[in-house]
Amino acid sequence: MKRRDIDKKRTTRRDFLKATTVATGATVAASLKLNRSVHAGGSGRIRVGMIGCGGRNTGAAAQALTADPGTRLVAMCDIFMDRVKAQRNNLKTQKGEQVAVDDAHCFAGFDGYKHVIESSDMVVIANAAKFHPLHTMTAIRAGRHVFVEKPHGIDPAGIKLLRQAIELAKQKKLSLVSGLQSRYHEGYAETIKRIHDGAIGEVVSVEENFLRAPYVIIDRQPGLTELQWQCSTQYHFRWLSGDDVPQSLVHNLDRTSWVMRDQVPVKCHGLGGRSSMTAPIYGDVFDHHSVIYEYANGVRVYAFCRTTDGCYNDSSSIVLGSKGKADVTRCRIWGETNWRWTGQCDPYQKEHDVLFAAIRSGNPVNNGDYMANSTLITIMGQLSCYTGKEFTWDKINQSEFYYPPRPQECRDDMDPPSKLAEDGSYPVPRPGFTDMG
Numbered sequence: 506m507k508r509r510d511i512d513k514k515r516t517t518r519r520d521f522l523k524a525t526t527v528a529t530g531a532t533v534a535a536s537l538k539l540n541r542s543v544h545a546g547g548s549g550r551i552r553v554g555m556i557g558c559g560g561r562n563t564g565a566a567a568q569a570l571t572a573d574p575g576t577r578l579v580a581m582c583d584i585f586m587d588r589v590k591a592q593r594n595n596l597k598t599q600k601g602e603q604v605a606v607d608d609a610h611c612f613a614g615f616d617g618y619k620h621v622i623e624s625s626d627m628v629v630i631a632n633a634a635k636f637h638p639l640h641t642m643t644a645i646r647a648g649r650h651v652f653v654e655k656p657h658g659i660d661p662a663g664i665k666l667l668r669q670a671i672e673l674a675k676q677k678k679l680s681l682v683s684g685l686q687s688r689y690h691e692g693y694a695e696t697i698k699r700i701h702d703g704a705i706g707e708v709v710s711v712e713e714n715f716l717r718a719p720y721v722i723i724d725r726q727p728g729l730t731e732l733q734w735q736c737s738t739q740y741h742f743r744w745l746s747g748d749d750v751p752q753s754l755v756h757n758l759d760r761t762s763w764v765m766r767d768q769v770p771v772k773c774h775g776l777g778g779r780s781s782m783t784a785p786i787y788g789d790v791f792d793h794h795s796v797i798y799e800y801a802n803g804v805r806v807y808a809f810c811r812t813t814d815g816c817y818n819d820s821s822s823i824v825l826g827s828k829g830k831a832d833v834t835r836c837r838i839w840g841e842t843n844w845r846w847t848g849q850c851d852p853y854q855k856e857h858d859v860l861f862a863a864i865r866s867g868n869p870v871n872n873g874d875y876m877a878n879s880t881l882i883t884i885m886g887q888l889s890c891y892t893g894k895e896f897t898w899d900k901i902n903q904s905e906f907y908y909p910p911r912p913q914e915c916r917d918d919m920d921p922p923s924k925l926a927e928d929g930s931y932p933v934p935r936p937g938f939t940d941m942g
Contacts, residue, residue: 549575550575551573551576551577551626551627551864552576552579552624552627553570553576553579553627553629554579554580554621554625554628554649555578555580555581555582555592555628555629556617556618556632556640557582557631557632557633558583558585558588558589558592559588559631559632561654562629562630562631562632562654563595563596564853565631565654565857566596567596567599568854568856568857569652569857570596570600570603571600571857572854572862573861574603576603576861577604577605578606579606580606580610580620580621580625581610581612582612582613582614582617582620583632584615584617584733585733585736585737586613589612589613593606610624615915618632618643619643622640622644622647622649623647625649626649626650627649627650627652627680627860628650628651628652629653630644630652630653630654631654633736633739633745634654634655634656634657634659634745634747634751635744635746635747635908635912636912637656637657637658637663637667638657638658638666638670638912639663639666639912639913641657641681642666642667642669645677646673648679649679650680650860650869651674651679652682652684652856652857653683654684655685655755655756655759655876655880656747656752656755656880656884657876657877657880658747658751658877658880659743659747659748660884660906660907660908661881661904661907662906662911663907663912664880664884667876668877671877672873674869674871674873675869675873678867680860680864680869680870680871681869681870681871682860683872685756685872685875685879686756686852686855687759687833688759688852688872688875689852689853689855689859690850690852691848692836692846692848693833693836693852695836696831696833696837696846697763697764697833699831699838699844700824700826700831703828704826704828704829704831704838705824705825705826705827705828705829705831705838705840706826706829706841707826707827708764708765708824708825708826709804709825709826710806710825711764711804711805711823712807712808712809712821712825713754713757713758713807713808713809713821713823714757714809714810714819714820714821715749715753715756715757715810715819715820716809716810716816716820717753717811717818718812718813718814718816719782719792719812719813719814720749720753721738721740722738722787725737725738725786731920731921731924732917732918732920732921735788735921735923738786740752740788741786741788741789741790742788742789742923742931743788743908744908744922746790747883747887747908748891749791749810749812750794750796750810750884750886751883751884751887754794754810755879758808758879758882758883758886759875759879760822761798761822762875762879762882763875764833765800765804768800769878770798770800770885771800771897771898772798772799773796773798773799773885773889773896774796775794775795775796775797775887775889775890776893776936777791777794777795777890777936778791778792778793778890778933778936779792779793780792780793782812782813782814785925785929785930785931789931789933790933791890791891791933792811792812793810793811793812793813794808794809794810794811794890795808795809796809798882798886821835822834828840829842881901881902884901885898885901888904890936892936892937892941893936893937904942906941906942909922910922
């Protein structure tokens, strides 16, 4: 189940725009030179950098340091400097001397990721999903190993860049691990293996649910600019997060892809809108979505997500077969075959254990085979909900659509693309009228 960024620290305009002192490239290279034998000989320090200092990336960094005692956290960045320093203290309390981030390697603002990559051997990326493809590609080009949270992009243009990064990582023999942690859950893996082995017969349909209250609601703090406010509550602005199908259903639809042996749907149609979560604090995203995906073999997937108070909640992945049913997240099969997995597994830790073992051994792991497709499946559904139109897999792959501005064009002093309307709310897409290519 998704862990939440609940950091509600007060953020000021000065913290947002504060520029920390950055050493020159030559000085950084001299002071932080890596013993490169770590990649081949299995010894030496691995310098870890954090891009994003919310709750999810703080957890990922702690898991990275737990995975390998030879790791050292050496650099951190976020849009907000106070968040960087708060999470540095948090991690220092947990991991002691493994946290070796001095003030000169705490960075704030949209360009902070460049300095973190320069200072590190591997990076953990969990910031606004808009930036995941750009930051992943920048790190891979620089020869860094990468862990990147889901979703791995929010628009077709981002996924095109991500696919390039995946291929470049393979060429450069660098590890690239996805935060789609279901693939690292032993119980899920055993359940899906049994589905593939015929425990429920032929797969007929799949029902995916992620129904809950609004996600990470943060009160607007006095003194914030509009850009700062939107960045502080990025899950509620589609130019930063891509909305709830990529944000939430990506785990569900990745499990569906796994069940479907990583086939992709041929088409989908979606319904969505904003019914009750309309106050400015909820931004410009929808509060409910329903997407139906159809596969070449006729299997249909019914996927639902909702972020509305006072309603029924559920998180599940139910596979219906000709001879029974399976609940993947509860590791249970019933019908002609009755079975339940009763083991224990922390997939969030395991994905880092696998990553650092790969770095130490020199045998890279690359999750690109599923991370790009699973994310694009969610984008396909989200754009169908926004436009009210059917989307095919061919259409979404050919699309050049992106949420402006492009990630590399974002600046600390820019105006955000989403603006309040006269009625005091942020406008949302209008199915049947909105066009998103």
